[in-house]
Amino acid sequence: MIERSHHDMGGLPAGKVERSEHDYAQWERRVDALMVLLSGIKGPKKLLTVDELRKNIEALGPEAYDKMSYYERWVTSITQSMIQRGVISTEELARKMVEVERRDG
Amino acid sequence: MSELGKYAPLTYFQLMEVSLRELLVEKGVVSDAEVDAVATDMKTRGPERGAKVVARAWTDPAYKQRLLADGTAACEELGLDVPALRLVVVENTPEVHNVIVCTLCSCYPRMLLGLPPDWYKSREYRSRVVREPRAVLAEFGTAIPDEVAIRVHDSTADMRYLVLPLRPADTEDWSEQRLAGIVTRDSMIGVAPAKAA
Incomplete structure (x- = not known):
């Protein structure tokens, strides 16, 4: 018997469905747009597959998975996929995040 | 959200989004215009x-x-x-x-x-x-x-x-x-x- 992974929640007990909705923030839409463009849903690029996106979301620990919002999981996963594919490096990302935080943070 | 005219600092994940996107733009993988166009298209897309x-x-x-x-x-x-x-x-x-x-x-x-x-x-x-x-x-x-x-x-x-x-x-x-x-x-x-x- 394979142990059920954290994201695999179909059929498990859970609380009442809260009919929550929010209008997505622009940064969330941009994360979505990066997925659409990198995966070639729009345009010619084939730098990300939906399976990679899911794999790297599912690789988040249960605690992180629950704590993070939907597009927080996505941006983490897309970034991880770009590092795994060698499109960007962890060093470049670390440098850039420091730079952006100083500039915009 | 801005409050009293002051911008809230970016969250860690917003920082990651900006950084990832800027790196991809610098490398010529995507352009800001492309990203904005797709993001705007999704905004207008309803049922x-x-x-x-x-x-x-x-x-x-x-x-x-x-x-x-x-x-x-x-x-x-x-x-x-x-x-x-x-x-x-x-x-x-x-x-x-x-x-x-x-x-x-x-x-x-x-x-x-x-x-x-x-x-x-x-x-x-x-x-x-x-x-x-x-x-x-x-x-x-x-x-x-x-x-x-x-x-x-x-x-x-x-x-x-x-x-x-x-x-x-x-x-x-x-x-x-x-x-x-x-x-x-x-x-x-x-x-x-x-x-x-």
Whole structure:
């Protein structure tokens, strides 16, 4: 018997469905747009597959998975996929995040 | 959100988004214009495309047959692009009510309905709708009589479902366009009926 992974929640007990909705923030839409463009849903690029996106979301620990919002999981996963594919490096990302935080943070 | 004219600092993940995007732009992988164009397109995309498909199926029996046989091709017939996906349309009847979910993540017919609502992606909906759909639908104010079977369809990355809701009574003389106006997102997910009022 394979142990059920954290994201695999179909059929498990859970609380009442809260009919929550929010209008997505622009940064969330941009994360979505990066997925659409990198995966070639729009345009010619084939730098990300939906399976990679899911794999790297599912690789988040249960605690992180629950704590993070939907597009927080996505941006983490897309970034991880770009590092795994060698499109960007962890060093470049670390440098850039420091730079952006100083500039915009 | 800004408060008293002061911008809140970026969260860690917003910082990650800006950084990732700027690196990809610097490397020529994407351009800011492309990202903005796609983000804006999703913002304007609601359930109108899905509603158009449903209204056509309600008014054109031959189209409905084609839609149920091959959802992707039938959407393309209306000029709606369903990129690289198999779309399966499931028809509500007086005997069967259909509802869609993605238990593993958040797969959704976004090309027809826009981005999914938060509750569709929630642990509560994903966990429970496959086990106790009648109870979950009741929480949406949708009472399905016991004699009506409920079928729950679990979407995948490669295959999306769309519910073809029942056409409300007393809409026989309505135009296709007027009908499209009453086809809601929730009726195409299957958590609510389409209503004439």
